[in-house]
Amino acid sequence: MDRPAPDGAAHTTDETLLSRFAQGDRCALGELARRYETALLGLARGLLDANADDACEAVQETWIRIIRYAHSFRSDSSFKTWIYRIVINQCHNIRERNRRAARSRARQRQSAPGRDAPPRHTALPPAEHAESLDRLRSEVSRLDPERRVLLLLCYHDGFTHQQAAEILGLPLGTLKSRLHATLTELRRRMPDEVRT
């Protein structure tokens, strides 16, 4: 959800800001960051098992690519779609890197769990359901990458299913069916958490 913009920039589209930045206006990039950085950090943390450091790295890499390829953006899709695609790919890369590192450490020590190591740093907000949140995070982490991204994206920052489908490049019907299947799977694994 977009936060209130400074005076004069509220009605400027993301694509216009990107175009200004490509022509040398650094403030335009700041305005884009004001609109998206917090939301991107939230999604990245959700995809990276609440690891804030990895989330910051993923978002910074996203901004680097935005800066690098600002001239190449062709507006075939919206800027919002584009930036979320980048951050999802960066989260995937970091996740794979962590997994390879964990396997390497496991081989070296001939111990350690087969799954990803617990987050190095977490910043769990105080919540009434901290334990259930933890368990949910664990179950989400066990999902395969595609279903995990689909699930978190559909419940991120007020995204509509249409927006999520556009980002993931899926037909709307396919997205809904997969989402339903994933939710069913989660509910099956966490029957205690379901309260009607």
Add this chain to the structure above:
Amino acid sequence: MTTPPRDHLESDLARLTQWDQPAPGLWEHALQQEAPPRSAQRSPILRLPRASLAAAALLLIAVTIGIALLPSSTLQAPQRLAFSEPEQHRLEERTTFWSQSSQLPPPTAFREPTTSAAQPADALLDTPQEPARRLRQAAPSPAARHIIQRITVELHTDDVRAAFAQALLIPSEARGEYVQTSSMTGEGRDARAELTLRIAADRLNDALGELRELGDVHAERATGEDITTQIVDLDANLRSERRIEAELLTLLDKRADAPLADIMQVRDSLNQVRQRIEQLEARQQHLSRLVSLATVLVILRPPPDDDATLLDGALGEYFKNTLARSWRTGTLYLVDTTGLLITVIIGGLIWWIPAAAGAGFLIQRRRANIERGRI
């Protein structure tokens, strides 16, 4: 629209992707890392449109490559004919030789061509001394050579047309000389003329002297083809055929009462002999004409441009001529470079098309990756 959560699961899912802390300003770190700070005032060169700079750079590269790859002979002056230095001294020697040979019975003083009328057979009957006497007569003396002469002369003259007209007047029709071929092309500095003159061998030196007066001798070459052996063989064959003809005529006279078939056979043989004699006589006349009339190829051209620019103290004229020459050279360069580019482009189409298709595919894939965020 998102459906309202039915349970805490969906609300907890939403909370998984929340960030409740202040934004750390990662975009500024990325900006410092990826793009160094730019100066406030850009260089004037960088203000030019990128497309113009790229086009100018490509044009400069293309011209440089074109000049480097142009064949060196393309821009040189038209190659002069590979003549040797004027061989006047050699011609003098040969002229002396020709003069000596001309004191002997002239080449045209061959035995007159025989007619088809029969000669008295008795006079031609072989005697024991006849073959040797004839052999002595047939064998040419060492100085009586038969040479087909060919001379090539290249002259430079400011007025090609006038020299051409004067050259046409050199052959003497009374002596059987004539202009075999002549051609005149172009005007002014581009004028070119060529003539082929047939000049009597004994007057060759005088004719060459007249030609040399028409302009500056740039090159002169003389060749001689010795056909003495051919002439001797031709004479011997002709004498033999005539003797056979005489014998057949004698036989025909003596055996007038012979059977008709025999007479017809003799007459057939006689016809064949006569045909051979006529062929040999024609060949003899042809060679005689070649020997008696030398072939002189005359080439008339204006002097080269370098000579034209060296005017006496006319700096302005020199400047003008230099500019004209430079303009012409530059134009030639441009034409040759354009031709080279066309050759490379058209000739390499079989490579350009797959390369362009491959490049287009890579560019499309890269754009697709950028759009999908796979960067």
